[in-house]
Each structure stands twice: as C-alpha cells, then as structure tokens.
Amino acid sequence: xxxxxxxxxxxxxxxxxxxxxxxxxxxxxxxxxxxxxxxxxxxxxxxxxxxxxxxxxxxxxxxxxxxxxxxxxxxxxxxxxxxxxxxxxxxxxxxxxxxxxxxxxxxxxxxxxxxxxxxxxxxxxxxxxxxxxxxxxxxxxxxxxxxxxxxxxxxxxxxxxxxxxxxxxxxxxxxxxxxxxxxxxxxxxxxxxxxxxxxxxxxxxxxxxxxxxxxxxxxxxxxxxxxxxxxxxxxxxxxxxxxxxxxxxxxxxxxxxxxxxxxxxxxxxxxxxxxxxxxxxxxxxxxxxxxxxxxxxxxxxxxxxxxxxxxxxxxxxxxxxxxxxxxxxxxxxxxxxxxxxxxxxxxxxxxxxxxxxxxxxxxxxxxxxxxxxxxxxxxxxxxxxxxxxxxxxxx
Amino acid sequence: xxxxxxxxxxxxxxxxxxxxxxxxxxxxxxxxxxxxxxxxxxxxxxxxxxxxxxxxxxxxxxxxxxxxxxxxxxxxxxxxxxxxxxxxxxxxxxxxxxxxxxxxxxxxxxxxxxxxxxxxxxxxxxxxxxxxxx
Numbered sequence: 438x439x440x441x442x443x444x445x446x447x448x449x450x451x452x453x454x455x456x457x458x459x460x461x462x463x464x465x466x467x468x469x470x471x472x473x474x475x476x477x478x479x480x481x482x483x484x485x486x487x488x489x490x491x492x493x494x495x496x497x498x499x500x501x502x503x504x505x506x507x508x509x510x511x512x513x514x515x516x517x518x519x520x521x522x523x524x525x526x527x528x529x530x531x532x533x534x535x536x537x538x539x540x541x542x543x544x545x546x547x548x549x550x551x552x553x554x555x556x557x558x559x560x561x562x563x564x565x566x567x568x569x570x571x572x573x574x575x576x577x578x579x580x581x582x583x584x585x586x587x588x589x590x591x592x593x594x595x596x597x598x599x600x601x602x603x604x605x606x607x608x609x610x611x612x613x614x615x616x617x618x619x620x621x622x623x624x625x626x627x628x629x630x631x632x633x634x635x636x637x638x639x640x641x642x643x644x645x646x647x648x649x650x651x652x653x654x655x656x657x658x659x660x661x662x663x664x665x666x667x668x669x670x671x672x673x674x675x676x677x678x679x680x681x682x683x684x685x686x687x688x689x690x691x692x693x694x695x696x697x698x699x700x701x702x703x704x705x706x707x708x709x710x711x712x713x714x715x716x717x718x719x720x721x722x723x724x725x726x727x728x729x730x731x732x733x734x735x736x737x738x739x740x741x742x743x744x745x746x747x748x749x750x751x752x753x754x755x756x757x758x759x760x761x762x763x764x765x766x767x768x769x770x771x772x773x774x775x776x777x778x779x780x781x782x783x784x785x786x787x788x789x790x791x792x793x794x795x796x797x798x799x800x801x802x803x804x805x806x807x808x809x810x811x812x813x814x815x816x817x818x819x820x821x822x823x824x825x826x827x828x829x830x831x832x
Numbered sequence: 833x834x835x836x837x838x839x840x841x842x843x844x845x846x847x848x849x850x851x852x853x854x855x856x857x858x859x860x861x862x863x864x865x866x867x868x869x870x871x872x873x874x875x876x877x878x879x880x881x882x883x884x885x886x887x888x889x890x891x892x893x894x895x896x897x898x899x900x901x902x903x904x905x906x907x908x909x910x911x912x913x914x915x916x917x918x919x920x921x922x923x924x925x926x927x928x929x930x931x932x933x934x935x936x937x938x939x940x941x942x943x944x945x946x947x948x949x950x951x952x953x954x955x956x957x958x959x960x961x962x963x964x965x966x
Contacts, residue, residue: 466926502926507884512923532923541878543867548924555922563922570917598924600875602866607875651866652906695908734910737892788891 464504472496472568474793474827476521480818483805484521493521494574494827496566498531508538516566522806523583525622531555531566532591544603550596550613556589557598557611558645558660560689560700565590568829572700572732572742573781574793575823579726579748580687580702584626584806588617588664592641606650613643619666628713629810633671634678640665647689658689668713679713696734703727705752713809723752738785742795746777750803757803771819772811775801790830797823850900851954852963853938855947858883862964869905871948873915874925879946887928888940888949896934900950904965 460466474494478484485491500514513533519526534552541547556562564570565581575583582589594615601608616638624636641664649656661684668679685706692699706724726748733741749755750773757773781795802816852868854860859881863871870876877885890897892909901909919925931937934951941947942959954962 460929468920468927470921498921500921500923502920502923504884507878507882514921514923534923536924538877541876542880543864543870543876546870546875546877550924557922557924563924564918567917567921570914570921602870602875693908693911737909 465501467499467501468832469499470496470567470569470829470831472827472829474574474825476574476823476825478821478823480821481799481802481805482522482812482815483821483823484523486522486815488821491521493519493526494825495519496568496829498567500531505535508541510536510538512536518566520583522626524586525620525626529587534596544601546598546600548598550598553591553593554596554613555591556613556643557596558613558643558662559687560658560691560702562589568793568827569791569831572730573744573779573795574825574827575779575795575797577702577728577730577744577746577779578775578777578804579728579746580704582804584804584808587623588619588638588641592617592643594641604651606648606653609647611643611645613641615641617641624668626806627808628668629807630812631674631810632668632676633674634676635669635671637667637669638664639667654692654694656691656693658687660687660689661685662687676714677712677716677718680709680711681713682709683707698732698734699729700732701727701729710809722750724748724750725752740783742779742781742783744777744779746775746779748776748801748804749774757801768811768813769817769819771801772803772813772816773801775799775803775805789832790828792826792828794826795823796825799823850896850904850950850952852904852948852950852965853941853955854949854961854963855886855941855943855945856959856961857945858948858961858963860963861961862966864966865904865906868965869907872905872912872928873907874919874928877925883946886944886947888937888944888947889928889930890934890937891930891932896950896952904950 475490475492476484476494477490479488484493496518498514498516502510502512504510514531516531517528532553532555534550534554537549539547539549561571565576592613592615596613599610619636619638625632643662645658645660647658663684666681670676670678685704687702687704689702704726708722710720712718728744728746730744754760754773757770760768760773761770777797777799779795779797783793785791799821805816858879871885879885898909901907916927920927937949938955941949942957
C-alpha cells in the first residue's frame with residue numbers, strides 16, 4: 438500500500454463527514470434527473486404518427502434552491518422534455534419563484550410563492566415530469582391529460598399554502614392565481630395543426646383543500662379551478678375569434694399502508710366554447726373522468742402498480758354517438774371517450790437508478806391531441822395499446 | 833433455544849424507541865409527536881428562534897431509520913421519501929441530508945446548527961441535546 442493510499446483511507450471517514458456537514462449546513466442545494474425510455478403507441482398518434490417504437494421519452498431536469506434568509510428562499514428548475522406528440526418537445530423553465538415562509542409554528546405554517554410555481558393542487562401535478570416521483574411513466578389521462586401538460590403544470594403568479602395540525606389531523610389549503618403563456622405549438626396542438634391564430638390565457642385560478650386525520654392511513658382532497666382562454670384568428674383562416682372557459686371540480690383520496698397504496702382522483706370539467714367554428718357558435722360540454730390506482734410495494738426496491746382510467750368528453754354522450762351524428766360521421770363515436778387499463782412494475786437498482794415498465798390497453802381516443810379538431814386520419818382505431826420502458830437516474 | 837428466548841424477551845420487553853437528538857443550540861427540550869412529524873415531513877422549517885431546521889436521516893435500508901419512521905413518526909419510509917421528493921423537485925423544500933452511519937449522524941448533529949436527527953442510544957456529547965417526545 439502506498440503512503441498516499443494510506444493517507445487517503447485514513448482521512449476518508451472524516452472527509453465524508455465534513456462534506457456531509459457542509460452540505461447540511463449550506464444555503465444552497467441542488468438536484469437533478471435524467472431519464473430515457475422507449476415507447477410504442479400502436480394504432481394511435483399518442484406518441485408519433487406511425488405508431489412505431491420511439492425514443493421520444495426523454496426527461497432531463499436540474500433544480501436548485503437557495504436560502505436568501507432563514508424564511509426566504511428562491512427555487513428554480515429547468516427541464517428538457519421530449520414526449521413526441523404528447524407535448525411540444527424542448528427546454529422549459531419549469532419553475533422559478535420566491536418562497537416566503539410567512540408564518541412557521543408548531544400548529545400553523547403559511548408559505549407565499551411569487552413567480553412561476555408548480556401546480557400543488559392535484560396528487561401528482563407538482564412533479565409529474567420527475568420520473569422518480571410519479572407512480573407511472575404515463576399518468577392517467579383523465580386527469581393528467583398530456584396535451585394540457587404545459588397549461589396545467591405551472592402558473593406565473595401568486596400562490597399561498599396554509600397548513601394546520603390539530604387533534605383532528607392535518608389540513609393543507611392551497612390557493613393560486615395567475616396565467617400561463619401559451620406557445621404557437623401548444624395552441625396548434627390543442628386546437629388543430631392548421632390553425633393560424635394566437636391563444637392567450639386570461640387567468641388560471643385554483644383552490645384545493647386536503648385533510649388527513651391524525652395517524653390515519655387515509656387522506657382526502659377537494660379541488661376547484663377555472664381558466665379562460667381567448668383565441669384571435671389568423672389573417673386568412675376561416676375560423677372566428679373565440680373564448681374558451683374551463684371549470685374543473687375534483688375529488689381526491691389516498692390510502693397508504695405498509696405495502697399498499699390506493700389513490701384516486703375524480704373530475705368534472707365544464708368547457709364552454711363561444712365562437713371559433715362560427716362567430717355565433719356556443720357550446721357547453723360537461724366532461725367527466727377519474728382513475729383508481731393501486732400500488733403494491735413488494736419490497737423497498739420493487740413496486741407493482743395497476744390503474745383503471747375513465748374519461749368522457751361529454752357526460753350526456755358517454756358512447757360518443759351524438760358527437761358522430763353532429764359531425765355527420767366525420768368524427769367517429771370513439772373520440773367521445775377514452776378508457777384505459779394499465780399494468781406496470783418498477784425496480785430500484787440502487788438509490789440513484791430506477792427502471793419502470795408498463796403496458797396500457799386503451800379503448801377510445803377522446804384524450805388524444807388535437808382536442809378541438811381531432812386527427813381522425815391517424816387515429817382510425819378504437820382500440821390501441823401503449824408499451825413503455827424507462828431508465829432513470831437521479832442525482 | 834437462544835433465539836426463542838431472545839424472541840420472547842423482545843416481544844415482552846420491546847426495544848426502546850429511537851432517541852431524538854438535536855444540535856445543542858436548538859431552543860427546545862421537548863417536542864410533541866405532531867411537531868416531530870411536521871419537522872420530518874418538512875412542514876415546519878424553522879425553530880422558534882428563527883434558525884432553519886436541518887433534518888438528518890439514515891438511508892431507507894437502515895433498521896434505525898425504519899424504526900424511527902414507524903414508531904416516532906407513524907409513517908412508512910416510502911411515504912417520507914415521496915413527501916421529500918415532492919418538496920425537493922417542486923422547489924418548496926430541501927431533501928434531508930442523508931448519512932450512512934450513526935457516527936456520521938452524531939457528527940452532523942454536533943456541528944450543524946439547527947440539526948435534528950435520531951439514534952438508537954442517547955449521546956453523551958455536550959454539543960448534542962436529547963429531546964423528549966410528549
């Protein structure tokens with residue numbers, strides 16, 4: 438053994454402790470993740486136009502949090518995402534906000550967030566792009582509709598989180614208000630690839646309340662939200678200016694035991710359209726959906742999961758028959774719904790690496806982009822499948 | 833026979849709960865179970881004197897961590913992990929500092945102001961304070 442090796446070995450335990458102490462005491466900390474997968478969505482344009490295997494399942498992220506003062510922090514994260522047709526690919530500023538711990542005591546905590554902050558209202562909304570933190574590679578589309586990912590994932594504005602602990606359990610109240618910038622690609626993905634106009638969100642208002650009784654394995658949530666969008670038509674297109682309003686009501690529940698976790702979110706969304714197809718066009722549609730997910734923790738490193746997901750675009754037309762009739766047969770009835778059964782597994786290779794695999798059996802195409810003018814050419818099959826495999830690394 | 837005797841003894845006289853330890857300057861001698869849970873789930877991030885709380889934990893695979901989670905927090909390790917990930921990847925908190933051994937845990941509790949952690953036994957180090965859980 439050389440002297441140098443001996444010195445390194447002797448110094449190592451002390452060095453590791455001092456590195457850990459510096460990290461624990463530091464005002465700055467950062468994390469990141471890299472994930473790459475393979476995905477195939479046969480007989481649909483969910484991922485790509487040919488339904489073949491694709492490597493468009495890439496997620497990279499780097500975040501940092503800096504303590505400006507004991508009660509003040511600034512946090513930011515950038516991500517690069519490529520999900521094929523699921524959402525526009527590219528680099529995004531995921532969040533960047535100032536966090537003020539306005540009140541922090543044993544029983545009450547209040548935080549105010551200013552800037553671009555994540556959607557904290559749904560069970561998995563705040564970390565839906567972080568592979569280690571979501572339960573499956575593709576989340577239930579009834580609630581986590583990929584085409585709305587950029588609109589639903591974060592907001593530019595002001596948010597408040599208020600938490601209270603008492604004999605009856607823990608209460609968490611979230612409120613947020615702001616807007617979301619909508620890119621041309623995003624607008625086309627939602628409204629149709631041929632549209633030439635601009636879409637702007639006027640406001641996004643969300644409110645949620647979660648309750649977990651003391652030492653209970655159950656927690657419950659209630660969420661309401663409203664967003665309005667304006668569409669300004671392009672110079673030569675035949676479409677009209679429009680206003681879209683979305684109002685969503687959600688219920689969430691979760692049960693967590695040592696080996697089992699059951700989660701569910703149910704939603705009803707009222708989408709009002711005024712204009713767009715014609716200046717005097719007006720429609721109010723009640724969409725409904727929800728999922729039940731069961732996860733089984735076989736060991737610290739192996740998890741199995743399954744989901745039943747149900748979504749209809751119009752609760753008064755669950756079979757899509759009216760939709761087909763209304764469009765003179767141009768839009769098949771199966772665009773009125775999308776129901777999925779999913780099975781998957783996840784294995785932690787060590788504390789940095791994880792491998793996920795899952796298969797989805799899908800009936801219907803109601804949750805495929807574009808929403809307003811569906812792609813009936815590429816999505817000509819009522820039944821389709823998704824196979825996905827993803828390897829992820831965190832640091 | 834020895835194993836059987838040990839099993840009987842453990843079931844009759846269960847092992848003592850993990851001891852909660854803090855840096856010596858933390859201005860508290862006791863915590864309620866709710867407060868302890870709020871601290872380890874990153875809800876309470878400041879001590880009463882305004883010092884930031886620095887949570888120190890052992891890995892999920894450690895028996896000490898598993899016992900601490902179940903007995904003191906009444907949570908399973910995966911639940912804590914999910915909560916920490918949600919905070920650290922949405923920018924609303926920092927993941928606790930993880931250490932590999934109990935000696936490393938004690939070293940950080942001794943040197944990092946605002947630190948809180950746990951151990952299987954009490955510490956005789958004057959720079960570390962044992963906190964009573966009411």
